[in-house]
Amino acid sequence: MSVRATETPEEPGEEAQEPLRPATAPGKAAADTGLTLVSHDGKPYRFDPGALCLELLTTGGPGAFARHEVLHGPADLVAWADRSRLPGGLRPTVTAAEVERARAFRDALFLLAADRAHGRPLRPEHVEEVNAVAAGPPLVSQLTSDGARVWAPGATGAQLLSTVARDAVDLFGGPHAGRVRECGARDCYLLFVDTSRPGRRHWCSMERCGNRAKVRAHRARTSAREGDPGAG
Numbered sequence: 001m002s003v004r005a006t007e008t009p010e011e012p013g014e015e016a017q018e019p020l021r022p023a024t025a026p027g028k029a030a031a032d033t034g035l036t037l038v039s040h041d042g043k044p045y046r047f048d049p050g051a052l053c054l055e056l057l058t059t060g061g062p063g064a065f066a067r068h069e070v071l072h073g074p075a076d077l078v079a080w081a082d083r084s085r086l087p088g089g090l091r092p093t094v095t096a097a098e099v100e101r102a103r104a105f106r107d108a109l110f111l112l113a114a115d116r117a118h119g120r121p122l123r124p125e126h127v128e129e130v131n132a133v134a135a136g137p138p139l140v141s142q143l144t145s146d147g148a149r150v151w152a153p154g155a156t157g158a159q160l161l162s163t164v165a166r167d168a169v170d171l172f173g174g175p176h177a178g179r180v181r182e183c184g185a186r187d188c189y190l191l192f193v194d195t196s197r198p199g200r201r202h203w204c205s206m207e208r209c210g211n212r213a214k215v216r217a218h219r220a221r222t223s224a225r226e227g228d229p230g231a232g
């Protein structure tokens with residue numbers, strides 16, 4: 001599993017979080033993990049879901065989430081791999097069929113992760129889909145004679161998906177499975193794994209939902225004071 005703690009402390013004054021496990025992307029600086037998403041009001045923000053497999057869930061989803069679909073063709077899956085926490089330099093050859101499989105796998109994984117986050121039992125069809133994709137050969141990395149890590153040439157979309165599915169097996173079958181959560185904002189369905197030591201991560205992003213909650217709480221306090229003649 002590619003776990004890396006978020007760089008941003010969850011609350012002001014809280015100690016910076018330390019990764020519990022080494023990241024699988026040694027070629028990338030810590031600041032490179034996470035994705036830049038854009039809110040419905042057009043503001044970009046950073047979201048680090050904490051694991052590679054959960055990064056795929058930002059590309060769309062089942063049912064109502066289909067309107068956020070970004071995996072339309074092979075180039076879109078290549079672009080996602082590039083934005084993901086996988087080490088850079090991966091240029092997989094992706095077919096249209098692999099993109100279709102990516103969407104089906106992602107939707108199953110989305111529902112599986114949501115079930116886990118809400119303490120519901122995992123559904124067999126979702127587990128079977130993850131296992132079926134994980135059963136294929138994964139991406140291969142190589143060492144060069146000058147000691148650099150590179151991707152083996154000839155990577156395919158199926159290999160990419162297998163690597164993501166294996167990451168899901170490690171996450172949902174591993175010690176952090178109980179730390180998979182949905183953002184605490186009522187109107188936000190982003191899923192993440194809390195890899196912080198204190199385990200109090202509540203928001204997808206402090207920059208986005210954490211900040212919105214702070215603003216709301218401040219407004220509620222202010223209006224409560226104004227409505228109470230005894231206050232002040």
Ligand SMILES: [Zn+2]
Nearest residue numbers: 183188204209
């Ligand atoms: Zn959120």
